[in-house]
Amino acid sequence: MRPLRLGFVGGGPGAGIAHVHRRAARLDNRFAIVAGAFSRRTDANRAMGEELGIAPDRVYDDFAAMARAEARRPDGVECAAIVTPNSTHAAASLAFIREGIDVICDKPMAMSLDEARAMERAAAEHGVVFALTHNYSAYPMVIEARHQVLSGAIGAIRVVTVEYAHGTRNRLIEAEGDAKMAWRVDPAVAGPSTVLGDIGTHAHHLMRRVTGLEIQALSAELSTMVPGRRADDNAFVSLRFAGGARGQLWASMVAAGNGHGLRIRVFGETGSLHWDQERPDLLVLQADNAPYRVMRRGEGYLCDAARHASRTKAGNPEGFFGAFANVYADAAEVIAARREGREPDPLAASFATARDGVLAMKFIEAAVASSRAGAAWTDATLAD
């Protein structure tokens, strides 16, 4: 299958996550990177273009110029990857969407619920694919967890706990001059709750993805633990799900020493599922009155979708790049299918959609409101 032509917005030299997007795009040979607006700094922009072997005329000053020019080329990009800071996600995505170019966008989708809704509407109007890189939900064993829930392995869900708690911002890093980190705790660039926007949305999507449950109401306590910080850095959120289940989400940037710290546990009537991103190839099913069952990526007993998301045999850990590449590979399949006028492989579903992004923004806004209202239970549903 021919690799799709891909362009990047953001990801200049030294950018934190952009190199992961590029590796993910390359791993399965489904994309060729052919254009970009990598940096507002001219030198950096040009240097990254050279490093990636991109023709100089396809290294653009900004995303608007890039969207216009590429849309007019017969060999223009078929997909744009948006890997800028959060505050540019909406504008950059819209520039490509409006040209009919499919978009892969880093999370969180936008700065506000309104922005996210506008992006969702635009993507629908223009009929393009919009994929959000909730890469942690694209691990094969997360996909298997969802399958186990749906197939009734633990009965109806009663309690869910999810946490994404690390400690990389346990000092006042924004005062230390690391630009790559600093914007993530700047509300003007990162959004109304920085801890929920930056990492809480990953936990939120993981929880929805695995359980299939939607949050009805929440009670939140957002705090700033590092003196001098202008943004929040710790969030405890208590959840009531549609259907009666209860849950809890913890997101923290001040959990010093905690490694990566993303994990989920789902408790049903008869058992529970446990997954931890630091051992991503394992999924533990703890059923009542039975030995614990440890399922492993790469094994033949997994569901089709989990096997689809895996490249090597069990025991050889695939890890972070594999999961991130699943988002790109599945997006490539859906984009190619749209452009070829065919149905995509139904297993190509590891990425988050615009609707997922909209719900995440609603979650953030409800949590901010609840916390300000003294942890009062606050509606987290969408009217539409």
Added chain:
Amino acid sequence: MRPLRLGFVGGGPGAGIAHVHRRAARLDNRFAIVAGAFSRRTDANRAMGEELGIAPDRVYDDFAAMARAEARRPDGVECAAIVTPNSTHAAASLAFIREGIDVICDKPMAMSLDEARAMERAAAEHGVVFALTHNYSAYPMVIEARHQVLSGAIGAIRVVTVEYAHGTRNRLIEAEGDAKMAWRVDPAVAGPSTVLGDIGTHAHHLMRRVTGLEIQALSAELSTMVPGRRADDNAFVSLRFAGGARGQLWASMVAAGNGHGLRIRVFGETGSLHWDQERPDLLVLQADNAPYRVMRRGEGYLCDAARHASRTKAGNPEGFFGAFANVYADAAEVIAARREGREPDPLAASFATARDGVLAMKFIEAAVASSRAGAAWTDATLAD
């Protein structure tokens, strides 16, 4: 050192936890069991007396008779262990306290804050030792965790999470005729919040014990997840500590498949401490920018109090009986010292006190109030 004379209230044949108390009392040879009111059923009472080799005239019909008679014997019990269901803790304890007999009582201390306060006052008036068996806080590595916090190993505490979540009541067991389990979900016997009384107080004490922090206010969601149950069985409690730290306590009886499920994590400015009752001999210190440090029970580098609480070398797991026996051994030391008019070994401090029990009852009552008030922040401090 001569073993102390010990009598038991409760613990008839088949009782759940009483045999553990007896093994704990025996393990270090600091107690000899010489009297008891084990059961209200005459046959069962007598049978247990015989099994334990107790003289028939010291097997009593009830705790009141036992307290009276033993107080009058020159070789009467020096200590009474109260291992009845919760609703009898206060009355039984008071019967012995008023006779000047030291008491070791199972948790939770009482059915209400008022009851607990009355017990605390009585113990103070009569000058007796009152020890509460928060056995999980008596593990050597819990003691070490407290030492690490106090010695500044992780800096000032910012976030604490504790959970005690198991699944042994994920069915409507109270309808299945298991008397040993049923009373634990009967509010009339177990107290105003059964999930907090039965297991939440262990988590609460562990959190206070390790961190040295006191809760200022809390926001709680108590739920009943098993249809038909009259008591709560899941609790999420968000915490604000004096000094500004934040925390979260989860107690559940419906976490199906979750094993024992007691663990605590304490995050400070520069690192964190992690302890899990299912691997009790380990304590993990995760400091920033340094390899994780896994400390092990039995090693020479531990603090004096942790080494005092240990019997064998590292690698031979001591487990549950060892920790429970620490409560008995330390209570024996303090009781013996009181009776001998000397200072006790200062390391003999692994048991909870009446004040700890009073604070736990306050915690329960505040959580019930908050949950009823829609998770409103509720004061959890004592006036005195």
Added chain:
Amino acid sequence: MRPLRLGFVGGGPGAGIAHVHRRAARLDNRFAIVAGAFSRRTDANRAMGEELGIAPDRVYDDFAAMARAEARRPDGVECAAIVTPNSTHAAASLAFIREGIDVICDKPMAMSLDEARAMERAAAEHGVVFALTHNYSAYPMVIEARHQVLSGAIGAIRVVTVEYAHGTRNRLIEAEGDAKMAWRVDPAVAGPSTVLGDIGTHAHHLMRRVTGLEIQALSAELSTMVPGRRADDNAFVSLRFAGGARGQLWASMVAAGNGHGLRIRVFGETGSLHWDQERPDLLVLQADNAPYRVMRRGEGYLCDAARHASRTKAGNPEGFFGAFANVYADAAEVIAARREGREPDPLAASFATARDGVLAMKFIEAAVASSRAGAAWTDATLAD
């Protein structure tokens, strides 16, 4: 059931393992310690007698006097526990066996195969119970492992690996004046291979216990890794089992930092069993093409014998004292049954027998011979 009258040979103040024997004897209330010859040092002997509340006239100068005197008392000991250094095991055991008193003896059984055979014959002639404290083989999940093998859970066994490797003698401790440790690396007191006698026999028994296989031939490399040591401290032994399976046993006292270090893995045609003494409550069954199954002590799905060997529910770790107490409790049952002329509970089988001890001595002698012969394959079977 009345506790049996027990006497101790060895275990003066500060002795390494004797206090564990005493705690094990007490934990289940099946023994009362009533006599002893604890130490050759008169003061130490008397002090231990007082600490244990033993009548002064039953604290003896030596085991010979004790055996004679106790055999003549109507309330004399029914069982003697031998917890001396290895070189006295045979003489002390024989003194009691010849008086018709049952014996619980620490491992290794003797200093040589000949000594062990003599003890085995004497026990048979006098009809007494002889129990060897291979306590590590008395963990509930070891018993379950045996059950899983016997019930065909992994098919016919192909490969077995067992190791008992710790590092507590990685320095020349015998030059540091710690008498408790020094005799263990003195061949005159510890036997022909100190590393195999002290810990290798535990691994050897565990392997035989779990697999039911007997060693046919072995190829060994015994080494002394610590300069200045007169005894061996590391052993690699390759094994051929009757029936064709292959195996490997590693025993080491110089595995620095290795914790306790006893674990076994058994690989059959279709799966494998994994057990580690540092997580003794777990047994992992890894079958082909199926999720790993983690079995847990205390669960209802275990075999009768494993449940018989357990005291508390799953999740509360029982550990080292529980396993050691199983040896005592089961020995008590078999001794009581013999004395009462009844059949013992068939589940009371967690302890090693004289035959097990004889086979261990044969194993040691074969390994020493093979190592001297340049790792030549050496017969390890008994003629009888």
Added chain:
Amino acid sequence: MRPLRLGFVGGGPGAGIAHVHRRAARLDNRFAIVAGAFSRRTDANRAMGEELGIAPDRVYDDFAAMARAEARRPDGVECAAIVTPNSTHAAASLAFIREGIDVICDKPMAMSLDEARAMERAAAEHGVVFALTHNYSAYPMVIEARHQVLSGAIGAIRVVTVEYAHGTRNRLIEAEGDAKMAWRVDPAVAGPSTVLGDIGTHAHHLMRRVTGLEIQALSAELSTMVPGRRADDNAFVSLRFAGGARGQLWASMVAAGNGHGLRIRVFGETGSLHWDQERPDLLVLQADNAPYRVMRRGEGYLCDAARHASRTKAGNPEGFFGAFANVYADAAEVIAARREGREPDPLAASFATARDGVLAMKFIEAAVASSRAGAAWTDATLAD
């Protein structure tokens, strides 16, 4: 930096490991795949060329034609990756070496020591880079382990154990028609010891890589455990290292249920290092009288070479592709440096050399000889 032009020998559709080589070559953008002789089956060969977007005239019928033609093109391949079954490694490598083209070859290097020596000589004569893909030794934490050994963290090494034991060939798969698996247990294609050639060499290189020790003599037991198999499938090898350390290597294809099963433990005078490929981002340093230290990939405290081999922050597991890509990235650096006439980055050293491959063949031949001689100690050193 311009990607190097790379050609593949082997790796037709469905080949087991070739896709991993291709992903590894792509991950860091250091290679562009431009030519290949993927399969002897014409259709398969052509199909793979198309899948990879290779010009039809650079898809060759065999490696000889490819070497000749590419050497004559101005834009010919700068490096050939040999990913055929073992029996072709020598001939294919030599074809490119003799044209002055650098080679990346899968392991084991050859079918015999003589073949390997010839390859080593040819590479030296023609001055080309010869890299062997011992990918498991290219994990960042393996590199750190070597650094810890060399920096004296555990003192002089005394005992080493390494094992690579999985169960994927615990049935007679060669009778089941899976060509991808079958050749690996066919001595004519896989070599004199299939279990040592296929996986034992990985363990052998890992052991040498981490410890820096060379084997002086060995005593081996090679066995065939699966009835009907013509090759060996289990090997226990006891080792004596130059300098006096002792070791043990276990390689098995019949360790049913054992996952991937590669791990190493190195015990020195004062502590030990533990690494397991199933948790590759961790390295455990267990020093005497100190908490265990768990080091993590991605942290700033690691040595330069370990950080050089890492792409993401700690907590996001890099896994198998990352390690394999290190081999390709470092080979690219050394190849580019040779071609540019400059010194390579000294950190670019994660791959195995021809000398490593020669030593592995010597190891195999010595083990076969020892096993045939009844485990007799056999010299494993090279004269030159």
